[in-house]
Structures are given as C-alpha cells and as structure tokens.
Amino acid sequence: MALWLLVAILVLVTHTQVLPRRPEATPLLPPQAKDDADAIIDAAFSSDIVYERIAYMTDTFGPRFSGSDALEKALDWTREEMEKDGLSVVEEHVMVPSWVRGREFARLLSPRVKELHMVGLGMSVGTPGKKSLVAKAIVVSSFQELDQRASDVQGKIVVYNVNFDQGYSNTVKYRTLGATRAENYGAVAALVHSMTPYGLQTPHTGATRTTGIPSAAISVEDSRMLARMQARGQEIVIEFYMEAHMLTDKPSRNLIVEIKGAEKPDEVVVFGGHMDSWDIADGAMDDAGGAFVSWEVVRLIHQLKLRPRRTLRAVLFVNEENGAKGAEQYYLNHKHESKLTSIAIESDEGTFTPLGISFQGSAAARSILEQIGKAFLAGIGSGNVSGQSIGTDISPMCDAGVPCGSLVTLDPRVGSLSNNPCKTFSNPPYPDVNFGTSGYFWYHHTQSDTVDKLSPRQLQHCAATLAVWTYSIANLDFLLPRS
Ligand SMILES: [Zn+2]
Numbered sequence: 345m346a347l348w349l350l351v352a353i354l355v356l357v358t359h360t361q362v363l364p365r366r367p368e369a370t371p372l373l374p375p376q377a378k379d380d381a382d383a384i385i386d387a388a389f390s391s392d393i394v395y396e397r398i399a400y401m402t403d404t405f406g407p408r409f410s411g412s413d414a415l416e417k418a419l420d421w422t423r424e425e426m427e428k429d430g431l432s433v434v435e436e437h438v439m440v441p442s443w444v445r446g447r448e449f450a451r452l453l454s455p456r457v458k459e460l461h462m463v464g465l466g467m468s469v470g471t472p473g474k475k476s477l478v479a480k481a482i483v484v485s486s487f488q489e490l491d492q493r494a495s496d497v498q499g500k501i502v503v504y505n506v507n508f509d510q511g512y513s514n515t516v517k518y519r520t521l522g523a524t525r526a527e528n529y530g531a532v533a534a535l536v537h538s539m540t541p542y543g544l545q546t547p548h549t550g551a552t553r554t555t556g557i558p559s560a561a562i563s564v565e566d567s568r569m570l571a572r573m574q575a576r577g578q579e580i581v582i583e584f585y586m587e588a589h590m591l592t593d594k595p596s597r598n599l600i601v602e603i604k605g606a607e608k609p610d611e612v613v614v615f616g617g618h619m620d621s622w623d624i625a626d627g628a629m630d631d632a633g634g635a636f637v638s639w640e641v642v643r644l645i646h647q648l649k650l651r652p653r654r655t656l657r658a659v660l661f662v663n664e665e666n667g668a669k670g671a672e673q674y675y676l677n678h679k680h681e682s683k684l685t686s687i688a689i690e691s692d693e694g695t696f697t698p699l700g701i702s703f704q705g706s707a708a709a710r711s712i713l714e715q716i717g718k719a720f721l722a723g724i725g726s727g728n729v730s731g732q733s734i735g736t737d738i739s740p741m742c743d744a745g746v747p748c749g750s751l752v753t754l755d756p757r758v759g760s761l762s763n764n765p766c767k768t769f770s771n772p773p774y775p776d777v778n779f780g781t782s783g784y785f786w787y788h789h790t791q792s793d794t795v796d797k798l799s800p801r802q803l804q805h806c807a808a809t810l811a812v813w814t815y816s817i818a819n820l821d822f823l824l825p826r827s
Pocket of ligand 1 (some may be wrong): 618630631664692
C-alpha cells in the first residue's frame with residue numbers, strides 16, 4: 345500500500361473517531377477545510393480588485409513586451425501594489441530577449457492592389473537590406489502540400505492557409521515552423537493564416553522560430569481570399585516589408601509572493617501566470633488575468649489570516665511569449681524544490697468562467713483532486729478535473745516530474761456552439777466545449793486583447809477557484825502522490 349494512502353486512511357480514521365464528520369467534507373482534509381473554502385469563496389466574490397488592477401495596469405502602461413520599459417514600469421507598479429496588500433515580494437532576476445518589430449506591411453499587387461491585414465511574427469528577421477521584397481505567392485494548406493509542390497516554391501512567398509478547425513495545438517506549428525520549412529525549398533518569405541477560428545480582419549501575432557526569411561500572420565479573411573485567387577488560377581503577387589530585428593538581451597524579473605506554510609514551509613504549492621504580453625496587445629486576457637488571479641489568491645489567504653500547512657507561492661513570470669526565460673530561470677533557481685513541490689498550476693488559457701483544472705500526474709493524485717473539487721468547488725461549478733493541458737511557464741517543472749495543472753475556463757460568448765465559428769469538438773469531460781476554439785482564441789495575441797474582454801465576476805470566480813484548489817492541496821497530509 346502506498347504510504348500516502350495509509351496516511352490518508354489513518355487521518356480518516358482519526359477524524360472519524362474524534363469529530364463527527366460533516367457529510368460535505370472530504371475525508372482527505374480536516375472538517376474546518378470546508379469552512380475555510382467557503383470563507384475564501386465569499387471573500388473572492390466580495391471584491392472587484394482583480395478587474396480594477398488589470399484595467400489600471402493595461403490602460404496605464406499598455407503592452408508589456410519583454411525588453412520594454414512598459415513591462416518594467418508595470419512590474420514596479422505591481423510590486424508596490426503587492427506591498428500595499430501587506431505581502432513581501434521577492435524579485436528574481438531574468439535576462440530576456442529584446443525583439444523589435446519596426447514598420448511592416450504586406451501589399452497585394454496582383455490580381456488587385458490591396459493592403460493585407462498583417463502582423464509580423466515575433467522573433468522573425470526583417471526583409472533583407474531593409475527594403476521591401478516583391479514575389480509571387482503560392483498558397484498551401486499543409487506541410488504535406490508544401491512538400492508535394494516543393495519544386496514550385498523557389499523565390500516565392502509561401503502562404504499557409506491552414507484552417508483553425510484542427511485547434512491551436514495542431515495548427516500552431518505553421519506559425520512556429522512555417523518559415524523554416526518554406527526556406528528549405530527556397531521561399532523568400534512566409535505568411536500564415538492567423539491562429540484563430542474567427543476574424544474581423546484582425547491578424548494574430550505569436551512566436552516563430554528565427555530563420556533566414558521573414559514571416560508574418562495575415563487575417564483569416566485575407567488568407568482565404570488568397571486561397572480562392574489561387575484556386576481560380578489568378579497570379580498572386582505580394583510586396584512585403586518588415587524591419588524586425590533583435591537587440592541585446594535586457595534585464596527583467598519574475599515577481600513572487602508567498603504565504604509561508606505553518607507546518608511544512610519547505611513544501612510548496614506553486615501557481616502563476618505571466619506578466620509579459622505581445623508588443624501589439626494590452627495582454628489583459630493573456631495573461632494579466634492569470635497573473636493577477638494568482639496574486640489575488642495570496643492576497644485573499646493573507647487577508648483571511650489563513651495559514652496553510654505548506655507554502656503557497658504565486659509566481660508572476662516574465663517572457664512567456666517569446667523565449668520563456670522567466671520559466672527557465674525560475675526552474676533553475678528552484679530545481680532543488682522539485683521533489684517538495686506538491687503541484688504547479690498555471691493560469692494562461694483565459695480567466696473567463698472557470699470549470700475546474702486540467703491535470704497531468706498520477707491517477708492517485710487525480711482522484712484526490714477530484715475529491716477536493718467535488719467537496720469544495722462543485723457548489724460554484726468549478727470543481728472539475730479534466731485533460732492534461734499544461735502551460736509554458738510550468739513546463740520545466742512538469743518535465744521534472746512535478747504534478748501539473750492548468751486553470752480551465754470557458755468564455756461564455758461561445759454561446760450554444762451549434763452555429764458558431766467556435767464549433768464543438770470532442771473534449772471529455774466537456775463534450776460540447778473545445779477550449780482551443782473558445783473565445784480565448786478570438787483575441788489571443790491581438791490588439792483586441794483588452795480588459796473589456798474580461799468581467800469582474802469571472803475574475804472573482806477564477807480567484808475563488810484557484811485559491812480553493814491551491815489552499816486545499818497545501819493542507820493535505822501529504823504531497824500529491826507521483827506516478
Ligand atoms: Zn499567455
């Protein structure tokens with residue numbers, strides 16, 4: 345019998361003998377755990393502070409791109425606000441890349457003259473000699489088609505018109521690797537259909553692997569138009585210009601706030617989001633929401649004067665978008681704690697209506713999480729444990745064997761899904777919902793990622809949910825069991 349199970353049974357037996365067990369309390373946690381969870385939920389739903397802070401930060405400092413002064417000012421302000429909450433803040437030095445976009449455009453010259461709705465991909469090179477290039481375009485719908493038409497690619501601009509129906513994880517490779525693959529066949533540039541199920545002529549940026557040719561995303565509408573033109577046999581000619589280039593790395597920092605564990609301060613429950621955004625985006629949704637909900641967890645527990653048995657640690661990472669240097673640095677600094685980290689949870693898939701967490705770890709740990717969710721969060725609809733999705737910032741920890749989770753939320757604007765661009769794909773246990781095509785990806789990495797996409801109520805709900813999960817896990821008699 346596993347030690348944790350033995351301990352769990354002993355605890356259950358002890359509590360059953362000493363105290364009358366409340367029917368709604370999970371046997372894994374002491375009876376007052378339910379009262380604590382309810383107090384956390386009440387406190388979370390009584391304050392709009394997360395929304396107000398995101399609105400202030402995004403309105404005041406704007407995009408928080410790695411290497412920018414705006415990011416550093418936003419970090420300074422966040423630190424000051426955390427201190428006003430009575431929290432002590434630890435800053436972890438991180439060197440981050442500094443990529444500069446400069447001016448850019450893509451102009452259709454044939455069969456008609458039209459400015460294409462484009463945005464350069466992060467980490468791309470610029471067009472050679474700081475001049476525009478003019479080339480014929482070839483439109484493909486997959487890497488397979490690119491391979492089949494390889495002899496026709498030399499000297500052209502490759503356009504990847506890839507339908508997002510396949511979801512983010514299956515299509516993002518065209519953004520990250522499209523330029524590299526096109527360059528291998530002699531292309532001079534690459535354009536990619538924006539990573540979104542739906543567009544209003546809004547191009548979505550994102551990181552690409554740096555290679556010798558420049559690359560950009562174009563709007564859904566422009567991508568599909570180019571595909572129609574090719575299907576008709578019309579010759580497509582595009583003028584393309586990007587000034588993008590790299591500067592030397594710049595200093596930045598992760599921000600960390602904690603509630604020290606009362607009994608086992610060296611054992612930690614880690615959770616967080618990222619403070620940086622793309623240079624074109626206010627990054628309210630991606631990921632001020634996740635970062636500030638994590639901070640709010642610590643503020644709530646501190647305000648309620650609750651002391652978990654283990655340490656609760658919120659990490660506000662930098663440079664998730666174009667390098668993940670904050671995640672790398674955190675892992676290097678805390679490698680020795682890998683075995684003492686009960687779970688790492690990231691919130692970077694939106695802070696809309698929370699449904700629960702996804703989880704990657706042992707079946708035994710999953711079953712414990714399911715019990716916590718059922719006992720403490722079912723009442724507010726966010727106690728589910730699903731899939732295996734994990735975020736970039738915690739992935740070094742997950743790779744080292746730390747059980748990992750991700751806050752799962754749904755933008756209710758996807759509506760019934762029956763006649764909607766964000767249509768349904770099977771994703772148990774939510775058969776009607778595909779998070780990859782939820783409203784999150786309508787705004788992801790665009791200038792439309794602004795605070796009006798968030799709601800005070802949803803942020804309260806996310807904070808309540810993340811706080812109850814993390815506080816409950818920190819109060820277990822054992823670290824979450826590993827495979
Ligand atoms: Zn993000």
